[in-house]
Amino acid sequence: MALNKFMHPRNKYKSKKANFQYLAIKYPEFRKHVYPDVSGKLFLDFRNPDSLRQLSTTLMKEDFGLDVVLPPDRLVPTIPLRLNYILWIEDILKDSSIKGDISGIDVGTGGSCVYPLLSARMNKWRFLATELDDTNFTCAVKNVERNQMTNLIQVQKVEKDVVLLDVLETSAATYTFCMCNPPFFMDNLEAQGITNTRSDDRPEPHSVNTASPTESVAFGGEVEFVKKMIHESLELKTKVRVYTSMVGKKTSLSPLKEELRKLKILNFSTIEFCQGKTMRWGLGWSFDENIKFPIKCEDKKSNETKISMVLTAYQNTWSNQRRKRRHPKDKQSQEHSSDTKDMETTNSNHTTQYAASMIAETDTKDLNTKQVLRFYALHFSNAKAFL
Numbered sequence: 001m002a003l004n005k006f007m008h009p010r011n012k013y014k015s016k017k018a019n020f021q022y023l024a025i026k027y028p029e030f031r032k033h034v035y036p037d038v039s040g041k042l043f044l045d046f047r048n049p050d051s052l053r054q055l056s057t058t059l060m061k062e063d064f065g066l067d068v069v070l071p072p073d074r075l076v077p078t079i080p081l082r083l084n085y086i087l088w089i090e091d092i093l094k095d096s097s098i099k100g101d102i103s104g105i106d107v108g109t110g111g112s113c114v115y116p117l118l119s120a121r122m123n124k125w126r127f128l129a130t131e132l133d134d135t136n137f138t139c140a141v142k143n144v145e146r147n148q149m150t151n152l153i154q155v156q157k158v159e160k161d162v163v164l165l166d167v168l169e170t171s172a173a174t175y176t177f178c179m180c181n182p183p184f185f186m187d188n189l190e191a192q193g194i195t196n197t198r199s200d201d202r203p204e205p206h207s208v209n210t211a212s213p214t215e216s217v218a219f220g221g222e223v224e225f226v227k228k229m230i231h232e233s234l235e236l237k238t239k240v241r242v243y244t245s246m247v248g249k250k251t252s253l254s255p256l257k258e259e260l261r262k263l264k265i266l267n268f269s270t271i272e273f274c275q276g277k278t279m280r281w282g283l284g285w286s287f288d289e290n291i292k293f294p295i296k297c298e299d300k301k302s303n304e305t306k307i308s309m310v311l312t313a314y315q316n317t318w319s320n321q322r323r324k325r326r327h328p329k330d331k332q333s334q335e336h337s338s339d340t341k342d343m344e345t346t347n348s349n350h351t352t353q354y355a356a357s358m359i360a361e362t363d364t365k366d367l368n369t370k371q372v373l374r375f376y377a378l379h380f381s382n383a384k385a386f387l
C-alpha cells in the first residue's frame with residue numbers, strides 16, 4: 001500500500017493491515033466476500049460495492065466496537081481515511097491546548113454517521129451531525145441509536161443550500177470545530193467519470209465509487225460547497241472555533257486558499273491525508289487567534305543515505321530580515337510577503353518561530369540522516385511524532 005507510510009502516525013492501519021484471514025474466521029458475513037488466490041492468501045474485490053460495505057462495517061465492529069448498517073446504494077466510508085481526518089482534528093485541538101468538553105459539527109454525515117460515531121467512541125466528543133438526503137438521515141439516526149450514542153450525537157435533517165448558517169444562527173450553541181466531506185462532483189457527468197480531470201495515463205481507480213448522485217453531486221462541486229462554508233463562517237466567526245473540510249481533489253485547494261486570502265482569513269492550513277492508494281486533502285481555518293494548526297512535516301523520500309522532507313512553519317519569521325531590522329516600524333515589512341503563501345497561519349509561538357528560522361538558516365545537507373532526524377526532533381516538538 002504505497003501511501004500507508006505517509007498515514008497519520010497514530011492511525012492504527014498505518015502498520016497493521018486488515019487481517020482478512022482473521023476477519024473471515026470471526027465474521028461469517030465478511031467470509032462471503034473474500035476469495036483465496038492460488039497461494040491460499042485471501043483477497044477482497046475492491047471494485048464490488050457490497051464487499052467494500054462489508055469491509056467497512058466489519059472494521060468498525062472489530063476495531064471500534066461499533067454496530068453500523070450502511071444503506072445499499074449510498075457512499076461506503078473507507079475507515080483509514082476517516083481516521084486520518086479525525087486524527088488531524090485531534091492534533092489541531094492538542095496544539096491549540098483545547099481539552100475537556102469538545103463538540104463538533106459534521107456537515108453531511110452520510111448514512112454511516114461515520115465521523116461522529118468514530119469520534120464519540122475514540123474521544124467522547126459530542127456532535128451535531130447534519131444530513132440532506134432522506135435515506136442517509138434515517139440510516140444515520142438508526143446507527144446512532146443502535147450504538148446507544150444519542151447522548152453524544154444529534155442528527156439533524158437539513159434542507160438544500162444550507163451548510164452551517166441556518167443550523168447555527170438561531171441557536172446560542174457554540175462548537176469547538178466543524179468537519180465535512182462535501183459532495184465532490186459538479187454534475188452527473190463528472191460523477192460518472194465522463195468529464196472528470198483524471199488523466200488518461202493514470203490507471204483505473206483501485207476501488208469503485210459507491211456514492212449515489214444525490215449525495216455526491218452539488219452545484220459547483222466541492223469547491224463551491226466549501227466556498228459557501230467559508231462565506232458562512234465569516235458570519236459565524238468564533239461560534240465555531242475551527243472550521244475544516246476535506247476535499248477529494250488537490251486542484252480544489254488553490255481556489256479555496258485564494259478565497260480565504262481574498263476574505264482576509266489568514267489563519268488557515270492544509271494537510272494531505274494519505275492511505276492505501278488514495279490521497280485526500282484537508283483545509284482548516286479559524287478566526288480564533290488561539291487556534292494553532294499543526295506544523296506539517298512530510299517525509300517525502302528517504303533511503304539509507306538521503307532524506308528529504310517538506311516542512312511548513314506556522315509563521316515566516318525569516319523573510320525580509322534586513323528590512324525589518326532597518327525599519328522595525330515599517331508595517332509592510334511585518335506583514336506576510338507574497339512568497340509566504342504557504343506559511344499560512346498568523347499564530348505566533350516562540351518555539352516554532354525559532355524552529356522556522358533554524359530551518360531557514362541551517363543547511364542540513366551536510367548532516368547524516370540521524371543528525372537530520374535529531375535536528376528536526378529537537379526543533380519541532382511535533383516532528384517527533386512524525387519521525
Ligand SMILES: C[S@@+](CC[C@H](N)C(=O)[O-])C[C@H]1O[C@@H](n2cnc3c(N)ncnc32)[C@H](O)[C@@H]1O
Binds near residue numbers: 107161163
Ligand atoms: C460525500 S458524502 C459524505 C458522507 C460521510 N460524511 C462520509 O464521509 O462518508 C456527502 C454527504 O453530504 C450530504 N449533503 C449534501 N449537501 C448537504 C448539505 N447542504 N447539508 C448537509 N448534508 C449535505 C449528502 O447527502 C451526503 O450524505
